[in-house]
Amino acid sequence: MKIGCAIIGSGNIGSDLMYKLKRSEFLEPVWMVGIDPDSDGLARAKEEGLKCTHEGVDGLIAGMEEGEIRIAFDATSAYVHAENNRKLQEKGVVVIDLTPAAIGPFCVPPVNLKDHIGKGETNVNMVTCGGQATIPMVYAVSSIQEVKYAEIIATASSDSAGPGTRKNIDEFTQTTSNAVANVGNADEGKAIIILNPAEPPIMMRDTVHCLTVETPDEAAITQSVLEMEKEVQKYVPGYRIKNGPVFDGKRVSIFLEVEGRGDYLSKHAGNLDIMTAAGARTAEMFAEQMLAEESSKPHAANH
Amino acid sequence: MSVKGVKIKLHDNALRDGMHTVRHQFTIDEMVRLAKALDDARVDLIEVTHGDGLGGASVNYGFPAHSDEEYLQAVVPKMKHAKISALLLPGIGTVRHLEMAHNCGIHTIRVATHCTEADVSEQHISYARKIGLDTVGFLMMAHMAAPEKLLEQAKLMVSYGANCVYATDSAGYLLPDGVRERIACLREGLPDDIEIGFHGHHNLAMGVANSVAAVEAGARRIDGSVAGLGAGAGNTPLEVFAAVCERMGIETGVVLDKIVDAAEDVALPMMESPTRIDRDSLILGYAGVYSSFLLHAKRAEAKHGVTAREILVELGKRKTVGGQEDMIEDVALDILRKKKELKEIA
Numbered sequence: 001m002k003i004g005c006a007i008i009g010s011g012n013i014g015s016d017l018m019y020k021l022k023r024s025e026f027l028e029p030v031w032m033v034g035i036d037p038d039s040d041g042l043a044r045a046k047e048e049g050l051k052c053t054h055e056g057v058d059g060l061i062a063g064m065e066e067g068e069i070r071i072a073f074d075a076t077s078a079y080v081h082a083e084n085n086r087k088l089q090e091k092g093v094v095v096i097d098l099t100p101a102a103i104g105p106f107c108v109p110p111v112n113l114k115d116h117i118g119k120g121e122t123n124v125n126m127v128t129c130g131g132q133a134t135i136p137m138v139y140a141v142s143s144i145q146e147v148k149y150a151e152i153i154a155t156a157s158s159d160s161a162g163p164g165t166r167k168n169i170d171e172f173t174q175t176t177s178n179a180v181a182n183v184g185n186a187d188e189g190k191a192i193i194i195l196n197p198a199e200p201p202i203m204m205r206d207t208v209h210c211l212t213v214e215t216p217d218e219a220a221i222t223q224s225v226l227e228m229e230k231e232v233q234k235y236v237p238g239y240r241i242k243n244g245p246v247f248d249g250k251r252v253s254i255f256l257e258v259e260g261r262g263d264y265l266s267k268h269a270g271n272l273d274i275m276t277a278a279g280a281r282t283a284e285m286f287a288e289q290m291l292a293e294e295s296s297k298p299h300a301a302n303h
Numbered sequence: 304m305s306v307k308g309v310k311i312k313l314h315d316n317a318l319r320d321g322m323h324t325v326r327h328q329f330t331i332d333e334m335v336r337l338a339k340a341l342d343d344a345r346v347d348l349i350e351v352t353h354g355d356g357l358g359g360a361s362v363n364y365g366f367p368a369h370s371d372e373e374y375l376q377a378v379v380p381k382m383k384h385a386k387i388s389a390l391l392l393p394g395i396g397t398v399r400h401l402e403m404a405h406n407c408g409i410h411t412i413r414v415a416t417h418c419t420e421a422d423v424s425e426q427h428i429s430y431a432r433k434i435g436l437d438t439v440g441f442l443m444m445a446h447m448a449a450p451e452k453l454l455e456q457a458k459l460m461v462s463y464g465a466n467c468v469y470a471t472d473s474a475g476y477l478l479p480d481g482v483r484e485r486i487a488c489l490r491e492g493l494p495d496d497i498e499i500g501f502h503g504h505h506n507l508a509m510g511v512a513n514s515v516a517a518v519e520a521g522a523r524r525i526d527g528s529v530a531g532l533g534a535g536a537g538n539t540p541l542e543v544f545a546a547v548c549e550r551m552g553i554e555t556g557v558v559l560d561k562i563v564d565a566a567e568d569v570a571l572p573m574m575e576s577p578t579r580i581d582r583d584s585l586i587l588g589y590a591g592v593y594s595s596f597l598l599h600a601k602r603a604e605a606k607h608g609v610t611a612r613e614i615l616v617e618l619g620k621r622k623t624v625g626g627q628e629d630m631i632e633d634v635a636l637d638i639l640r641k642k643k644e645l646k647e648i649a
Contacts, residue, residue: 193394196622243640
């Protein structure tokens with residue numbers, strides 16, 4: 001048995017997510033929710049056998065059967081997320097937030113996915129693409145020794161940054177900065193985003209700079225960072241350290257590249273892929289928990 | 304066309320672009336002293352910010368000696384004639400930084416994006432316009448976009464609320480013809496009440512000639528830095544341009560004697576090393592690379608033993624844009640690895 005899912009937002013992220021969910025052992029994409037009846041995303045979802053509505057979350061709630069949807073992914077924008085979330089929560093749906101709205105707690109799978117288990121959380125936020133790519137590395141350093149300042153620079157190809165990101169670029173920088181500090185476990189965080197229009201498009205790349213309080217333990221940090229690379233590769237196979245860690249006084253720098261799986265998006269758009277992959281992985285964790293609870297219920301009734 | 308009698312505004316960038324040359328370490332006293340000298344010379348606009356704009360304080364670009372707020376609070380009240388501007392790059396600075404600068408009393412905000420990415424400036428331009436600032440769109444690395452593309456992007460900035468748009472030659476790559484066709488295209492395509500500006504770098508010694516071409520094509524705001532104090536081989540040396548304007552009958556309102564003295568007596572002693580066209584800054588202009596990469600590349604050369612020139616040429620090949628300073632060490636390490644591999648094969 002699988003847990004039924006709805007994808008809110010039929011754009012690039014939503015479409016990519018659909019293909020990832022179709023591969024999942026625990027998740028079943030059932031509904032695709034858009035706002036434009038003529039959108040390519042809805043047409044594609046229909047072809048893949050999903051139920052579709054172009055009337056937003058209201059259309060989903062009106063159309064879905066009781067218990068059909070247990071998890072929803074919101075891939076719309078920070079500005080409409082609060083309202084989408086409220087409507088879905090009323091129906092008891094767990095919401096995975098892929099916008100930078102950050103109503104719920106931040107989730108960066110290799111760092112804190114386990115912390116979200118069994119807490120009865122109903123909304124978790126996936127930070128931003130830059131956050132998903134870099135926070136694991138900040139955490140890999142901060143788990144060895146205190147980081148007083150962490151800074152990340154995320155560079156994406158222009159064609160992979162949609163109108164929502166561009167219109168609200170401050171939400172990206174602010175949400176990422178907060179998560180770099182709070183999830184990465186640094187005293188202070190800063191995030192910078194850059195879009196590069198080169199043709200052919202550049203691969204998504206990220207730089208992580210950590211300033212440690214004491215002189216960095218080079219061997220321990222290097223080992224921790226390499227282990228973290230493997231952890232992220234479990235769900236984003238094209239994630240790799242290109243250069244580093246470089247040590248310069250109390251600065252530790254790591255240069256990363258993220259190649260996507262190319263499920264729907266181009267491979268160079270690793271920034272989008274890492275978001276959908278992290279969202280899917282988080283949802284699987286919730287789904288496993290739901291399935292475990294259900295299988296234990298009849299068992300408990302037997303006693 | 305004759306430019307005799309044309310009135311233009313000069314905008315000095317030494318206290319912002321010049322910050323790159325001193326790793327953002329100007330003292331408050333230096334900032335105030337130079338700003339007062341420029342004010343006294345009747346320069347209309349003076350930019351005061353971290354070299355990479357509001358919020359630029361970072362490992363990537365360098366931590367400044369003082370915060371943007373401290374610099375602005377020190378300089379703004381001292382001005383009698385000049386207005387103070389600040390620079391903001393969306394993706395680095397945010398509307399919160401803009402609010403802070405507004406509270407410090409800036410008159411002008413310049414919102415800078417790569418020349419093809421104007422749509423990331425909507426939040427900042429529309430907010431600046433709402434609070435009544437002189438709002439400028441600043442299209443960087445303008446050599447990387449054809450005139451029509453630049454116009455399309457300028458129109459976006461105008462639609463968000465910009466009352467002035469710049470073609471910004473961040474790499475000092477453009478030659479006068481390239482400046483002329485870009486400025487002329489903007490002038491023809493934008494409403495008459497939208498001002499056009501030009502920002503030059505002197506990497507190929509074209510700063511003054513390019514600025515003259517810009518005025519001839521319709522630009523009415525021209526950037527420069529006194530004594531050229533700016534990234535790369537510096538900006539258009541403002542005192543030189545002011546002298547050329549005087550000869551051509553272009554009215555800048557600047558007192559030539561005073562700006563020449565400000566360059567010699569105040570700006571020059573503030574330089575850590577001479578701002579000149581050396582072998583590396585020349586390559587910036589030649590290869591079309593963002594001028595503020597220069598000192599970062601020289602530092603990478605010192606640390607990793609790969610020449611700044613090799614690094615800059617590679618950055619040009621990879622079509623890097625403004626703000627990608629983090630690529631410099633990455634590219635240096637790539638080159639180093641490639642060299643090692645070649646050695647092993649040999």
